[in-house]
Amino acid sequence: MGTASLCRWNVLTDLGAKAACCSLLFAAALASHADVILTDGQDFGVDVSLTDGSLAMDLMGSLWIVPRDGGQARQLTDGLTPVKSPRWSPDGSSIIYQVSTGTGAEIWQMDVATSDVKRISDPDFHSQNASWHPQGERIVFSSARNDSGLDIWESDLPTGLSWRVTSDEGDESEPAWSRNGRHLAFIRETDGRFALVLRRLGEADQELVVSSTRLSSPSWRPDGSLITYLRHGDGDSSLEMVILSDPPLIRQFAVGEDFISAPVSWRDRTQMFYTADGAIKSRGFEDRRSRRVRFRAIVRNAEAPAPMTIPDRELLVNNPPKSRLVIRGDRLFDGIWSGYREGIDVLIEDGVIMAVDVRQDWEDATILDLGNVTVMPGLIDSWSGPPGDLDAGPAILAYGVTTIVSDLGDRVIDQAEWDGERMPGPRILPATTVSAQSIVGKNPAYYLVNLLPAGASIDENKVAVQSWRESGVPIVVNNWATGRQVGADILLGIAATSTRSPFRLENRSVLAGSVIPPVMISGIADAGTPGIAGLVESRQSDQLGQTARPIRRIAEIPRLEAVASLIVAGSLPNGLPPGQALHAELRALRAAGLNGERTLQAAGKNAARMLGLDNQIGTITPGAMADLVLVAGDPLNNVDDALRIVAVVRNGRFFSLVSLLERAANPVSVE
DSSP states (O other): OOOOOOOOOGGGTTSSTTGGGSOSOOSOOOSOOSOEEEOOOSSOOEEEOTTTOOEEEOGGGSOEEEOTTOEEOEEOSOSSSOEEEEEEOTTSSEEEEEEEOSSSEEEEEEETTTOOEEEOSOTTSEEEEEEEOTTSSEEEEEEEOSSSSOEEEEEETTTOOEEEOOOOSSEEEEEEEOTTSSOEEEEEEETTEEEEEEEOTTSOOEEEEEESSOEEEEEEOTTSSEEEEEEEOSSOEEEEEEEOSSSOEEEEEEOSSOBOSSOOEESSSSEEEEEETTEEEEEETTOSSOEEEOEEEEEOOOOOOOOOOOOOOOOOOOSOOSSEEEEEOSEEOOSSSSSOEESEEEEEETTEEEEEEESOOOTTOEEEEOOSOEEEEOEEEEEEOOOSSTTHHHHHHTTTEEEEEEOOTTOOOOHHHHTSSSSOOOEEEEEEEEEGGGOOSOOTTOSEEEEEOTTSOHHHHHHHHHHHHHTTOOEEESSHHHHHHHTOSEEESTTTTOSSOGGGOSOHHHHTTTOOOOEEEOOOOOTTSTTHHHHHTSHHHHHHTOOOOOOOOOSSOOOOGGGGGGEEOOOGGGOOOTTHHHHHHHHHHHHTTOOHHHHHHHTTHHHHHHTTOTTTSSSOOTTSBOOEEEESSOTTTOGGGGGOEEEEEETTEEEEHHHHHHHHHOTTTOO
């Protein structure tokens, strides 16, 4: 098998030592374009049909059916939209599964005989972990609808009616009915405390297992005598069971295997199927060892895209102040060098940084000595929701966000006004969202293009991607599966709807050592992100009335420190207002393992280079735009301090936090 095609994107040449020499084009490119045969996988689950014993699996983001004894797998979906968690209907006629949308997840149903598909969850809400009621006309799932947490919901498929089953604090997820349809098991998580909960018909909830580490994947033995589940530790997991005696008994069932976070699927009371160690495994209840179910899946190999270079773009300084201004603080994080620099002045003239030098007396300059503050680059939101209106400018600046990339749609924002004194706002760089069928030409004025692949074939999507790439505009896709198929450049919201890291999705037998890691626009913040409560209670959020929390979309915090140099901060998937949304992403990236420097660079130099704006925004260096944030605290050691804003410099003008909040509250009266 050939090795990966290597190519170079000149604007990202120092985003990490070894990753720098590779392109960020993450379309799983192999030198050979021939189809390949997969015999194992790293991140997939299976479900066994009760009618004929065949297995549904979600390998490489596609839906497949494997014969009961193994053999040639049949692919049911094309992989443009990643499929997860397939579940056979009791009569074996259809399969429900979860689809990632980039901002959440939906539940879909496929008729196996006809391959017809339909959405069965409300598209306005995130929904996950669907499973069938044994009667076959209802499903139960978890969804974030009425508040910030996940609750269990049930839907009647013939009528489309849904009703709420749980309404407790925290998250309730991964519901599973007993085979007789009388009892429900699910996982409850509250403030880091996990519980396997049993709800018997007509009885109060009973916590069967309580743990400080994550529990997942409950599954009923068909006779109702016990429930299996996974317990996740530091780097490993074990398959356990709770015997429903009085009192319940907890027993370890299997250890020493790399279990995928998916429920055991029971064929009958003695035989189960699950995925671990990259394989489908079958195991008898009394057996000490499992048996591997071998399969062969023919996968269309993704073609290597032509090397792409993002053209350097030039920002113009519009309506700058006619003065020389020096910003002085105790600490400077310039976004380039590691750590802080002390005793450094930043000289600004005509909206541009003219010098970054040791403290001195500057001729004909106004020196603003802010004392014990940290001076850092203005923050960049690489994929933001659109601002509400012209009055939203000061509110976004109050969070230190000086540049946003956004699809404005029909909104009209007066950028000249936001570049000025009266009603300042961030710099807006245009983006757009398109489908392959709607593309009629190229528009290099856009900085990013978000491609929606639905309604077009893989080849049609490839043509669309190539059209944009030829004009130097990078393509953003909502999930890894689409990007791999069509040769896109950037992945959006990598962990938004997956409990399993996308960096494990590459199949070992085909892609190990051959996949170029993706550049990702983060999009990983949700209601479970540490520090979200403090964000919505911050001074800015309180005075701006932005107290709603994002919905819950991720079962656990992803670990991203291994690919920190390839991450840029973008907030669109979390659904919060621009400005506030980016700080949610900074908290999420810190929780995902990035240190303070990498976290700030994700909203700084990494973002600038992805946009072709290296050394113009995102860093404090001579020649860059004069966009600065002054904070009280140590943001490299505590990312929350990035919100302790004292003042913002935008387009060379100094605005205190108080003045920005006053402008946001009284836009008409401010002159």
